[in-house]
Amino acid sequence: MSLDRGFFPAPPALVEHARRFADSGGVAATPKVAATVLLLRPAGTGFEVYMIRRHSAMVFGGVHAFVGGGVDASDSRTDLRWAGPDAAEWGRRLGLTPEAAQAVVCAAAREVFEEAGVLLAGPTADSVVGDVSSDDWEAVRAALVQRRLHFADLLAERELTLRSDLLLPWSRWITPEFEPRRFDTYFFAALLPAGQRTRDVSGEADQTEWVRPEDVIARLHAAEITMLPPTLITLQQVAAAGDLDGVARAAARRQVATPLRPRLEQPADGPARFVLE
Template identity: 70%
Template sequence: MTIDRGFPAPPALVEHARRFRASGAVPAVPRVAATVLLLRPADAGFEVYLIRRVAAMAFGGMYAFPGGGVDPSDSTTHLDWAGPTPADWGGRLGLAPSQAVVCAAAREVFEEAGVLLAGPDATRVVGDVSGDGWEAVRVDLEQRRTGFADLLARRGLTIRSDLLLPWSRWVTPEFEPRRFDTYFFVALLPEGQRTRDVSGEADHTLWIRPAEAGRQVAAGELTMLPPTLVTLREIAACTDLDAVAAAAADRDAVTPITPRLDLSDPDRPRFHLP
């Protein structure tokens, strides 16, 4: 997707870039990560779930989708698995082994949004997980007192990897001190579940139509980085959730996209896409 005008660059990131270029430092190695666009039906279309990262975090103050880095436990534990096999996922993502990033996507959306993409078997999804017992489990997971596979095993649940649809892959620019190689997925909010503002990493959440989010960004009411904004524009081109699923089937989730920061005009720094 080509955006000729580029994207305005937040001042804090511009300063990061200038300091990095002046220092001659070696770029940090990107950490593999996963993020999930949770979608739900709405009148004449659908909505997407956004969270605003707390200011103290990397990319703080920006609206984004639930997600985070792959944890060592995402790849070292066995868990019951439904949907495409890890080998199938490896071919789709160009990543082997692939269990870790798919597991991280499901784990992070539970940690940050209280939504669990798992069920008692390969055809069902668990219902409401907002009760006190589930919340205690979610906090233990977030605090790394338990692992995602252990959580599912104790509850007799299977990860529903078929509920995740790969969309794209973005890599943080080289000047950032914390870099991520992030796989983007889309997922429909399971029936009977609801998002909850539970993660300490977010200070605001909202459901919004993708096109409306784009309008609010243009009006300066929401702030987000190119990966989030471009992805919103892409899914906004889909008329309904069936169209999103159809588009996901043909998406390139292997080739990484890295925004380029253009500082040639000091008064108007812009991000551009390759």
């Protein structure tokens, strides 16, 4: 399952699903733009990543993943305080228009708050809010999840600035064509802000944990857990960075605009596997 080998074993259920799609002459769905965030925190000389296991009834259910989700129409709101690279610079980095890039960045910050209770925003361009786990903040988070409150309105009401500079763009992945629900997902890394803590508040997960990347990869090799190629490859990449400073340096060099596309290959002389295009 090493990234260097260029291919990854495919779970039998996905192989069967892909065969049914091909046999039926299915038409690929249009990918929905999404954002995923690897929350990181120091641990000894290395670091840990926050992972969730999605409910079995969900799309990609039962697999270990990072927090994230689809871009919402409200993420395109422009009336918000913003720190870090502007929308044009984000657009150049992500290969999107400035408007689309801003929506992706907003979605990343919003999903981290919705799914992990972590808010990447502060009262000034160089600060971050502290603990946001009180009942008051939880009511705000719940309203956001239920779409009774938009992220831009949350920031405005609390007089907060979105810290886009806390998000490090990492990669872009597009779901294989045989999946009924497809995503064009931008991956980011972000350090857990001082004074904040993750909370198991996501209704989409039945398990959450902080874990060293190398440990979760070992569990995958031991067939104790299931992950899809984007999660596995990203874990291998951040683990190779060594420490959090290494992750930041690696992120600055990464080419994010060009998407990675896992393709299912079924060789005659071996098991089915994913190959990157």
